[in-house]
Amino acid sequence: METVPYDKRSGKIWFNAKLVDWKNANVHLLNHGLHYASCVFEGERVYDGEIFKLEEHTERLFHSAKRMGINIPYTQDEINKASKEIILIQKVKNGYVRPVVWRGSEMMAISAQKNKIHVAIATWEWGSYFDPKLKLKGIKLNISSWRRPAPNSVPWDTKAAGLYMICTLSKHEAESKGFTDSLMLDHEGNIAEATGANIFFKDKSGTLHTPTPDSFLDGITRRCVIEIAKSKGVKIIERKIKPNEMSEFIGCFLTGTAAEITPVSQIDKYRFEVCNLIKDLSQSYQNLVRKKAAA
Numbered sequence: 001m002e003t004v005p006y007d008k009r010s011g012k013i014w015f016n017a018k019l020v021d022w023k024n025a026n027v028h029l030l031n032h033g034l035h036y037a038s039c040v041f042e043g044e045r046v047y048d049g050e051i052f053k054l055e056e057h058t059e060r061l062f063h064s065a066k067r068m069g070i071n072i073p074y075t076q077d078e079i080n081k082a083s084k085e086i087i088l089i090q091k092v093k094n095g096y097v098r099p100v101v102w103r104g105s106e107m108m109a110i111s112a113q114k115n116k117i118h119v120a121i122a123t124w125e126w127g128s129y130f131d132p133k134l135k136l137k138g139i140k141l142n143i144s145s146w147r148r149p150a151p152n153s154v155p156w157d158t159k160a161a162g163l164y165m166i167c168t169l170s171k172h173e174a175e176s177k178g179f180t181d182s183l184m185l186d187h188e189g190n191i192a193e194a195t196g197a198n199i200f201f202k203d204k205s206g207t208l209h210t211p212t213p214d215s216f217l218d219g220i221t222r223r224c225v226i227e228i229a230k231s232k233g234v235k236i237i238e239r240k241i242k243p244n245e246m247s248e249f250i251g252c253f254l255t256g257t258a259a260e261i262t263p264v265s266q267i268d269k270y271r272f273e274v275c276n277l278i279k280d281l282s283q284s285y286q287n288l289v290r291k292k293a294a295a
């Protein structure tokens with residue numbers, strides 16, 4: 001089934017505090033966001049008509065903007081209200097929300113001190129990020145030839161558009177070789193994350209290991225899954241993990257707003273089982289996002 005391109009859909013988009021027809025939610029091609037990656041965004045999921053962890057996402061949007069020297073001309077409260085309003089207007093029950101903030105067109109060179117800050121929030125019905133069949137069996141990752149940049153070279157703890165350049169390059173490289181996603185190492189060669197999700201491993205004793213997020217995003221899902229695992233008495237170690245340690249791990253999964261909990265069956269030459277702990281964490285996460293009583 002062919003999906004309708006994102007610029008050809010219908011309904012409304014919240015655009016600088018106005019509800020604009022989807023087809024009119026346009027920018028001029030000379031804008032600083034497009035040319036110089038003066039842009040930050042969020043990715044949120046709607047479950048049963050409610051945005052999961054909306055306040056945390058809005059807070060991160062403001063944090064990302066601040067790190068980019070962008071002053072959002074609304075309060076967090078206004079953005080939260082607008083996000084709730086647009087999912088109601090679009091009648092999204094189970095979907096995705098994309099707030100985006102960018103510098104406009106007043107200046108078009110490196111300096112952009114006078115550029116107007118624009119904010120939009122779009123939402124649409126949406127299902128699984130990875131193919132649902134693959135998601136059950138576990139997805140396969142290669143190891144990217146691109147590394148996460150050193151923390152003193154980018155605002156690494158943000159969802160700034162520029163950080164995604166190497167993610168798209170990595171993902172395309174992986175897909176062209178028959179993998180679903182790509183594992184990225186950090187600037188020192190430690191395991192960092194996938195192209196849009198954090199990573200966890202399970203060892204033989206049932207302990208989970210996850211990289212310390214000191215040069216990449218400490219995902220909202222990552223933190224949530226750590227809480228769930230701790231509440232089940234599962235031990236979690238956050239530390240530097242070298243790629244060759246993967247031979248010792250028996251399970252692996254990704255976490256992210258889009259990915260939710262996605263088991264991984266293979267990374268490069270390393271194989272993993274979709275073990276009961278991963279299935280159990282995934283079920284608990286689904287119960288939490290849909291506010292069902294713990295299974």
Ligand code: PMP
Nearest residue numbers: 196197198217219220221256257
């Ligand atoms: N890393 C990257 C690069 C991402 O794009 C995402 C998705 N936002 C994540 C990790 C996971 O973050 P979260 O759980 O907050 O969605």
